[in-house]
Each structure stands twice: as C-alpha cells, then as structure tokens.
Amino acid sequence: MSYAVLENIRVSYDGKTPVLTDLNLSIERGELVSLLGASGCGKTTTLRVVGGFIEPRAGRFTLNGVDMTRTAVHKRNFGLVFQSYALFPHLTVFENVAFGLKLRKIESASLKSRVMAMLDITDLGALANRYPRQLSGGQRQRVALARALVVEPQLLLLDEPLSNLDAKLRLSMRVEIKRLQKKLGITTIFVTHDQEECFSISDRVAIMDKGVIQQFDTPEAIYSHPANEFVARFVGFTNFFNLTASGTGRCLNNLGEEMVIDEIRNHTGGQTSWTGAIRPDDIVLTGTEVSGTNRLTGSVEVRTFLGKSYQYELETKLGRVVVNAPKDSIFEPGTLVCAHLPSDKIVLC
Amino acid sequence: MKRSVFLLLIAPGILLLTIFLFYPLVVTLAPTFSNNGPSLARYLAFFSDSYYLAVFFRTVWIAVVATLVCMILGVPTAYFISRRRRSKSFLMALSIFPLLTNPVVRAFAWINILGRNGVLNSLLLSWGWITTPLTLLYTDFSILIGTIYLFLPLMIVTLVGSMDTIEEEVTEAAESLGASRLVTFFKVVLPLSLPGIVVGSVLVFTGAITAYSTPNLLGGNKNMLLATLIYQRAMSLADWTSAGVIAFVMIVMTVVTVMVMQKVSRRLDRR
Numbered sequence: 001m002s003y004a005v006l007e008n009i010r011v012s013y014d015g016k017t018p019v020l021t022d023l024n025l026s027i028e029r030g031e032l033v034s035l036l037g038a039s040g041c042g043k044t045t046t047l048r049v050v051g052g053f054i055e056p057r058a059g060r061f062t063l064n065g066v067d068m069t070r071t072a073v074h075k076r077n078f079g080l081v082f083q084s085y086a087l088f089p090h091l092t093v094f095e096n097v098a099f100g101l102k103l104r105k106i107e108s109a110s111l112k113s114r115v116m117a118m119l120d121i122t123d124l125g126a127l128a129n130r131y132p133r134q135l136s137g138g139q140r141q142r143v144a145l146a147r148a149l150v151v152e153p154q155l156l157l158l159d160e161p162l163s164n165l166d167a168k169l170r171l172s173m174r175v176e177i178k179r180l181q182k183k184l185g186i187t188t189i190f191v192t193h194d195q196e197e198c199f200s201i202s203d204r205v206a207i208m209d210k211g212v213i214q215q216f217d218t219p220e221a222i223y224s225h226p227a228n229e230f231v232a233r234f235v236g237f238t239n240f241f242n243l244t245a246s247g248t249g250r251c252l253n254n255l256g257e258e259m260v261i262d263e264i265r266n267h268t269g270g271q272t273s274w275t276g277a278i279r280p281d282d283i284v285l286t287g288t289e290v291s292g293t294n295r296l297t298g299s300v301e302v303r304t305f306l307g308k309s310y311q312y313e314l315e316t317k318l319g320r321v322v323v324n325a326p327k328d329s330i331f332e333p334g335t336l337v338c339a340h341l342p343s344d345k346i347v348l349c
Numbered sequence: 350m351k352r353s354v355f356l357l358l359i360a361p362g363i364l365l366l367t368i369f370l371f372y373p374l375v376v377t378l379a380p381t382f383s384n385n386g387p388s389l390a391r392y393l394a395f396f397s398d399s400y401y402l403a404v405f406f407r408t409v410w411i412a413v414v415a416t417l418v419c420m421i422l423g424v425p426t427a428y429f430i431s432r433r434r435r436s437k438s439f440l441m442a443l444s445i446f447p448l449l450t451n452p453v454v455r456a457f458a459w460i461n462i463l464g465r466n467g468v469l470n471s472l473l474l475s476w477g478w479i480t481t482p483l484t485l486l487y488t489d490f491s492i493l494i495g496t497i498y499l500f501l502p503l504m505i506v507t508l509v510g511s512m513d514t515i516e517e518e519v520t521e522a523a524e525s526l527g528a529s530r531l532v533t534f535f536k537v538v539l540p541l542s543l544p545g546i547v548v549g550s551v552l553v554f555t556g557a558i559t560a561y562s563t564p565n566l567l568g569g570n571k572n573m574l575l576a577t578l579i580y581q582r583a584m585s586l587a588d589w590t591s592a593g594v595i596a597f598v599m600i601v602m603t604v605v606t607v608m609v610m611q612k613v614s615r616r617l618d619r620r
Contacts, residue, residue, distance in 0.1 A: 074528055084516060084518050086521065088537060088541075
C-alpha cells in the first residue's frame with residue numbers, strides 16, 4: 001500500500017458544482033509528486049484536502065494506513081509552504097522556525113540546536129535575528145521552508161512556493177527544494193502551474209483539469225506519451241489532426257491520405273480513430289515540394305522570431321500547422337513550403 | 350508643488366481652525382492661567398479639592414474600565430467578523446448600526462432598561478430572583494454600561510480593519526505547525542492585532558472621557574464626570590473659568606493618552 005492515498009475524494013463548495021470528482025492519487029514514501037494544471041483545475045483544493053483545510057464531501061485520505069480525512073489540521077504534523085510565504089511578521093527568523101517546536105514542548109537546548117541546524121541547512125544562520133520584513137523574497141521562502149521542515153513533518157505540502165520569485169531565483173530554489181527533499185527523505189506534494197518547473201523537480205506528475213487527474217506518471221512518460229489531447233497541449237503539442245484506422249497498423253488522415261506513425265504499433269486494442277499530435281519543433285520545413293508520406297504543403301501565413309528559431313503558421317489542407325524552424329533558411333509569408341511530419345515524432349492520444 | 354500654491358491650498362483650513370478652534374481655545378483658557386498675573390493657582394486648587402478629585406478619578410476609572418471591557422468584548426467579535434467571507438459586510442453593518450442612532454436616544458433606551466421599573470428589574474422580579482428593585486440607574490454602573498454600548502462599535506470597526514490585514518495563510522501556517530485555533534489566536538492573531546487594539550483603545554478612552562450626554566442622562570447629578578462637571582460649572586453656575594480649568598485638564602489627559610498609546614503601539618509592533 002502506498003504511503004499517502006486519496007480515495008474517491010469529492011469536493012464541492014456549494015453542493016452542486018463539483019470542484020473535485022472522485023479523485024484518486026497514491027503517493028509512495030519519499031516521493032516528490034506534483035499537481036500541475038491551470039488555475040481553477042482543483043490542484044490547490046486537492047492540497048487543501050490533504051492539509052485538512054477542506055473536508056471532502058466523500059472519500060478518504062489515509063497516510064501510512066491511518067485514516068486522516070477528518071483529523072484536525074494542527075494534529076496532522078504536515079509541513080506547509082505557501083506562495084505568499086505566510087511568515088509570522090511579528091517574530092524573528094529564529095522564532096518563526098522555532099514556532100512548531102515550541103508547541104511540541106521541546107526543551108530549550110535541543111530546540112535551539114535543532115533550529116540552528118535547520119537554519120544552517122537552509123543557509124539562513126546569519127539572519128536568525130532578522131524580522132521577515134527585512135528579508136528578500138528568496139530568503140523569506142527559505143525561512144518558510146525551514147519552518148515547515150524543522151518539525152520533521154510526515155508530509156510536506158508546497159503550494160506554488162516559487163511563483164513569487166524572480167526567474168533566476170526560482171531556478172536555484174527549485175534545485176534547493178529538490179536537494180533538501182531528497183536529503184531529508186520527506187514525502188512531498190508540490191502544486192504548480194509551471195510545466196517546466198514541475199517536470200524538473202518531480203518524481204511523478206499528476207496533470208489536472210476540471211477537478212480530474214488527466215494523467216499521473218513520470219515527467220518523461222508524460223512528455224513523450226501524453227494520455228489525451230489536454231495533456232498533450234499542456235506539454236507543448238500544438239498540432240492536432242484526426243486519424244482513422246485502415247487495416248492493421250495503418251491510418252488515414254481527414255484527406256484520406258495514409259499517414260505513417262510508429263506509435264500505432266502500440267495501439268492494437270481495436271481502436272478505430274485517434275487524434276495525432278506533433279510538436280512545432282519536430283516538424284521539418286523545406287522550400288521545395290517533396291512527395292512522400294507524412295508531407296503537407298502549405299503557405300506561410302505568419303512568421304515570428306523566437307530567438308533560437310522562427311515560428312511559422314502554415315495554412316495547409318489539414319488546417320493550421322505551427323512549425324518552429326531553424327534560422328538558416330527563412331521563408332517569407334505567402335510562400336509555399338513543404339512540412340515533413342516524421343513518423344517517430346507523432347503521438348496518438 | 351510651488352510654495353505659494355501650497356500656502357493657498359491650506360489657507361482655508363488654517364483660517365477655519367484659527368477662527369473656530371485656536372481663538373476660542375485661547376480665549377477660554379487664558380483666564381485659567383491668571384490670578385492677578387500669570388499663575389497656576391486655579392489648577393492647584395482643582396487638584397486639592399476633594400470633590401474635583403473624586404470626579405477626576407471617577408472619569409478616569411470609567412474610561413479605563415470601559416476601554417478594557419470594549420477590548421475584551423471587541424477582540425473576539427472583530428476576529429469572528431474578519432474571518433467571515435459572505436456575512437462579513439452584513440455583520441459589519443450590524444455592528445455599526447448603533448452609531449447611526451442619536452446617543453441621547455440610546456441613553457433613553459438604557460433608562461428604560463435599567464430604571465427602577467425598567468425592563469431588567471421587572472424581569473428579575475417576575476422570575477423571583479430579587480424581591481426589591483435594584484438601583485441600577487444613576488450609578489457608575491449605568492454610566493459604564495452606556496459608555497461601553499456607545500463605543501464598542503468603534504473598537505470593533507477599528508479591529509476588523511486591523512485584523513483584515515492578517516493573511517489567512519498566516520493562521521493556516523500556525524495551525525499546520527501544531528497550533529490549535531485557540532493557540533493560533535493567542536500566539537499569532539492577538540500579537541498582530543495589537544496596533545489595532547491600541548488605536549481602538551485610544552478612540553474608546555478619549556471618547557469615554559469626553560462623552561457628555563450619556564453620563565449626563567445615565568449618571569444624574571450625584572455621579573458627575575468631568576464633561577458633565579464642565580457643563581454644570583459653565584451653564585448652571587456661570588463659572589466659566591472653572592469650566593476652562595476642567596476643559597484644559599481633559600485636553601491634557603487626552604493628548605497624554607494618545608501620545609503614550611502611540612509609543613506603546615510602536616514598541617509592540619515589531620513588524
């Protein structure tokens with residue numbers, strides 16, 4: 001049995017509109033799991049159910065086999081880090097970190113050494129006597145993390161902890177979080193809307209939409225094999241087209257042309273139609289028309305400069321296609337180009 | 350901004366204050382400092398007169414107790430209101446509502462409740478809890494009740510404003526660290542609302558010291574406060590100089606209170 005388990009969790013604030021519908025999630029001990037999705041997808045609600053701030057209308061939350069669905073927040077022993085840091089403004093860094101230990105009646109010598117050890121780990125030792133208002137965003141974030149970790153929580157809950165930091169700091173903080181999490185072996189749930197951040201830090205990712213987990217897998221698996229169109233769009237697929245089966249291992253597009261797709265070998269379950277998807281980076285553009293399979297002719301509608309490459313929007317017989325092409329050959333708007341969709345880059349969902 | 354424009358803009362205010370505040374103040378207070386030449390004799394007389402002193406200390410006592418009671422009643426109420434989402438504006442309106450009624454009318458309401466044949470005595474008599482009616486009206490007690498009722502809304506409104514600035518996530522963080530709701534209240538909410546409590550207390554305290562109609566109607570002649578005493582000296586006895594002395598004592602008390610409380614507030618608010 002997994003360490004933290006959400007079973008058939010149902011949440012609705014007004015009793016009518018569902019926020020979470022029969023949500024199931026199992027997290028292994030020591031794992032860092034992310035909940036990823038756009039705002040309003042239910043990821044924060046899920047975290048708040050785990051934290052005990054929302055009581056679900058139905059379902060169970062167990063930790064290490066113990067039912068905690070209705071355990072009071074202050075009896076759960078979970079560490080929480082918020083987007084706004086939520087430090088106690090009237091306490092110093094030391095007092096902030098010591099808050100949880102004081103409530104646990106730790107005697108003062110060992111409390112002091114534990115707090116100082118945690119401040120050292122998070123590189124805050126020199127700031128122990130400062131007040132939160134005297135700290136930078138990154139320092140506040142580390143205090144929030146130290147405060148949550150020092151009580152040795154059974155579960156660490158991070159709610160968009162990096163969203164208020166600037167880009168450079170966000171990068172180093174996420175490495176920091178990952179390092180601490182692995183070092184202390186704390187099972188962690190991380191809520192974010194940033195796909196890159198999420199994939200870089202997580203052992204497994206649950207992509208959520210409309211209160212439902214769309215896919216729960218390792219970042220690598222999600223990246224290369226999105227379970228459905230929603231997930232595919234989320235991980236950077238922008239070109240979609242309908243496919244129908246024609247005999248074993250073969251399929252046709254809307255125009256009745258055959259498309260060669262490697263992945264179709266894995267879809268032997270009698271399915272007769274799919275949505276094919278491909279990333280803009282994976283399409284190869286050529287100026288001259290080349291005949292053959294998986295080739296589309298289209299005219300350049302819009303060209304935008306992306307820095308490393310140009311992005312083209314093509315008008316083809318299959319609809320609008322977005323392609324990122326290297327800078328060495330530039331196509332002017334209005335010209336006809338040929339797009340090659342490599343058979344190994346097309347995914348079916 | 351140009352200096353001339355600046356002066357032009359504040360001129361109306363200065364003019365108004367001079368005509369209606371500074372000038373009358375000087376005219377009223379100047380005689381209190383003279384007794385055939387500059388002298389503090391009138392103030393020394395005030396503080397050596399046992400009757401005046403009794404009134405002075407009664408005023409301070411009522412103001413202090415009223416402030417404390419407003420604090421004790423106001424803090425939990427304000428916290429409750431500040432943590433509501435949907436019912437917040439309704440509850441706020443409800444707590445401000447008494448402020449919309451004339452203080453005289455409200456004092457009369459208390460006369461009806463606390464009087465010898467008032468609502469409270471009738472109830473206690475009919476329940477058999479007492480055999481003779483209690484003397485509630487025209488005592489320190491009735492002044493206190495009236496004053497608390499008068500100023501509690503100010504305390505609540507001030508505190509809700511101050512408690513609104515405490516992020517919900519901060520109290521949630523405290524709970525997640527093992528603090529029950531009650532512990533969170535005492536360890537996080539209360540320290541963070543101290544500035545609001547100080548401001549509310551200043552409002553209640555200075556208000557209680559200067560209130561006139563409530564102690565006048567609920568205190569009667571035996572239980573004078575400084576404000577009612579001023580009226581009596583000036584209007585009944587036409588002794589404007591004594592009234593001026595009392596007025597200046599009240600001004601000094603209020604200013605000193607505000608200054609002390611501000612200092613306390615700055616010391617307590619370490620954010």
